[in-house]
Amino acid sequence: MNAPKQPPEQFDIVIIGAGISGIGAARYIVEAFPGKRVVVLEGRDNIGGTWDLFKYPGIRSDSDLHTFGYEFKPWKDRAAIAEAPKILNYLHETIEENDLGGLIRLGHSVRRAEWSSADARWSIDVHTADGDTTVTANWIFAGTGYYRYDEGYTPRFEGRDDFAGDIIHPQQWPQGYDYAGKKVVVIGSGATAVTLIPALLNGENAAAQVTMLQRTPTYVMPWPKVDSLALLLTRLFGERRGYAMTRFNNIWIDRGVVKSLRTFPRLGRAFIRHINKKSLPAGYDVDTHFAPPYDPWDQRLCLSPDGDFFAAIREGNASIVTDRIARFTASGIELTSGERLDADVIVTATGLNVRLLGGIDLVVDGAPVTLADSVVYRGTLLSGIPNLAVAIGYTTSSWTLKVGILCRYFCDLVRHMDAFGYDSVRVEADPTMPTRPVMDLSSGYAQRARESTPKQGTGRWQMSMSYPQDAKLLRGPLLDDALRFASTTDDHASSTAKEASHA
Structure with missing residues (x-):
């Protein structure tokens, strides 16, 4: 029963x-x-x-x-x-x-x-x-x-099955994955890619070379990882009041930055370009790799804590290629320009x-x-x-x-x-x-x-x-x-x- x-x-x-x-x-x-x-x-x-x-x-x-x-x-x-x-x-x-x-x-x-x-x-x-x-x-x-x-966004890439290495979407990153000494190509230019590039080059498991392959550049800005004003306010006014004051201050700074960039996009572009140029090696092609076709904040601006993304480029183990993908090959990626990128690992940081x-x-x-x-x-x-x-x-x-x-x-x-x-x-x-x-x-x-x-x-x-x-x-x-x-x-x-x- x-x-x-x-x-x-x-x-x-x-x-x-x-x-x-x-x-x-x-x-x-x-x-x-x-x-x-x-x-x-x-x-x-x-x-x-x-x-x-x-x-x-x-x-x-x-x-x-x-x-x-x-x-x-x-x-x-x-x-x-x-x-x-x-x-x-x-x-x-x-x-x-x-x-x-x-x-x-x-x-x-x-x-x-x-x-x-x-x-x-x-x-x-x-x-x-x-x-x-x-x-x-x-x-x-x-x-x-x-x-x-359960799944991220990955466009269809011609020849994907021909690639002999590993293809990983960041949303399905394998636990404990070993990329030490490997050549890694990260497809994408958003916050995930900007985060991955310096991280892949740090620690005992560091990659040998990381290339960010982007179709379109993104606005990227260095930003302090530690908020010195927050530490000062906390020390002066205590944990809760200092936090509330920092929060209030950051809300208005953030709003001011977004509003200013959207109200004066040409000035915003010039300012970001100036900061990027200072953060990159002398003679770096800023206008190819860091000049998006859209205005600031038409898409979200990416932050680089303490400029770690720019530091990885200055140190020479990270590079940016701005081009389009023709197809995957057994050894990497063939671009529409005819250039080939060798890779052991391809990371598709292509979105959500x-x-x-x-x-x-x-x-x-x-x-x-x-x-x-x-x-x-x-x-x-x-x-x-x-x-x-x-x-x-x-x-x-x-x-x-x-x-x-x-x-x-x-x-x-x-x-x-x-x-x-x-x-x-x-x-x-x-x-x-x-x-x-x-x-x-x-x-x-x-x-x-x-x-x-x-x-x-x-x-x-x-x-x-x-x-x-x-x-x-x-x-x-x-x-x-x-x-x-x-x-x-x-x-x-x-x-x-x-x-x-x-x-």
Whole structure:
């Protein structure tokens, strides 16, 4: 006789993802609602997201940790730009200090979520090693990042199967891989490539020669690894106040740099070129290898901690080739110019596959959801999808800065709903509003994602990339005409009247 089927576990809020976004969200939500039933579902077997997944040499942040870290937990390490193990340790400390460990369920991969307006609940299908299960929740908070965790992006290269050496994507870097004394070609010019080049030339396992093969140059700037002002402020004002002051200072410096480069792109180009020329060997062809065809911050600018990338070039073991690939050969790569690059190892640092919400299949009242049909509201809610918040951080600044602001907005919204007896809310966008892609960058990964990601609009439907602008947008008046509240316990409740009385 079969045992009776157990009813699904019920939660108030399900957080999907135990990376830097999900862990931060858990802390904000538990602090705001100590009585709510909250769980964090993580598909992988470890916490940390990006910082546990990537194993390639030198993996580090490309933002300073005083802004990439949480506002509620000071970054204590001397290095402001830090390697993955230090960031992962910071996340473990956050879990321990805020007693979040009991909320996190590892190896719980969310595959599908179906919303019922009649019940004001999500039914969430979860895959585990012990079998599939279902949980229900009033809210989903998706801290799932913005890319596919199981595979990176690699273009099709003619002759790939002819190459006699190893071909590795940084997202699938083998643990303990030995590249000592080998010739390595890194295809790509983004943050991953800029990180890999100097790291591959350091330590006992150092490569003999590393070549960065790029089709298009990227803006790269040296940046101090240690923030001297942060150390001074901490010494003068203490850990928490010094951290808060450093964070405030760095937010405005970062915003000033981005705004200046975008407002005066010609001056920005000239300034970056001047810094690059000073950092490179005399006579180096800066205009071939460090002059992108786009303006600064049309794509993200890459940082080189203490100029390690430039130092590797000066020392002669690293080089840059700007050309296009004709095909792979048995011994390396043949370029369209006719030049050949010999290689023992080819690293395809060619980017990520963007995928919001972790590829989860969403259904609302029986109708499958197409994310590209939705518009982002206040950077976190999606039109037509009730009771779902998404953590989408900044692409031109520290990702986590935005996560902190939108978590506070989320908590304010849930608090308002609790106070007035609502159990669901959805946002409706004006169909005549002009829209554009939510990731409005010229980067390859952003361009490839245009048809699979939500749109952004104008006003509160704009995906702001400015912390000061978001501080006004998300901390401003909570209610507006886009929000549609409902209650399953009071069919005759007038959300308009209740909102008016609250306002």
